[in-house]
Amino acid sequence: MLLIYTGNGKGKTSACVGQAIRALGQGLTVAFGQFMKRGDQAGEQEMLAKLLGERFLASGAGFYRDTDFDTHREKATQLLCWAGELLDRGVDMLVLDEALYALNHGLLMEEELRELITRCKDQGRHLVLSGRGAPSWxxxxxxIVSDITEVKHVYAQGGKARRGIEF
Structure with a gap:
């Protein structure tokens, strides 16, 4: 199955983590990769690394700026190669957090993502993608597509990111 978590609201990564935990609880083998995010940014990364070991990778270069395109593109390509290797090893579920963000900024090419989707489908693997702005294709x-909508967020009132909430 192809599952998508998209929208402007907070919770897409959390939904991906929850989906991974559910699959693990049912005995599925899960790999979880994060585009854009460095491995030292968020609390879920420490837990996923403990649970998944080498099947977890946050290979991003951090916040994206157009001047950093080459670095971010290289990191995205590395994550794609890692994902392909894990599919070759027979993981049941591949979760690619912020794949849609990477796609929308040209760091992940449409043909690369289409190929990955086809490969997962042909192999009977579950693929979970997240990020804002899921394209219609x-x-x-x-x-399954879940559109996570922001109703209210502390940032709108000038609040700051909090440990254990946003990261």
């Missing part, structure tokens, strides 16, 4: 291919 992915929505059409997906089996």
């Amino acid at each position: 992915i929505v059409e291919l997906a089996d």
Whole structure:
């Protein structure tokens, strides 16, 4: 199955983590990769690394700026190669957090993502993608799409990111 978590609201990564935990609880083998995010940014990364070991990778270069395109593109390519290797090893579920963000900024190419989707489908693997702005072609291919909408966020009132909440 192809599952998509998209939208402007907070919780897409949390939904991905929850999906991974659910699959692990049912005995599935899970790999979890994060585009854009460095491995030292968020609390879920420490827990996923403990649970998944080498099947977890946060290979990003951090916040994206157009001047950093080459670095971010290289990191995205590394994550794609890692994902392909884990599919070759037979993981049941591949979670790629912020894949849609990487796609929308040209760091991940449409043809690369289409190939990965096809490969997962042909192998009977579950693929979970997250990020804002899911393009219509992915929505059409997906089996499940959740659009997470922001109703209210502390940032709008000038609040700051808090440990254990936003990271």
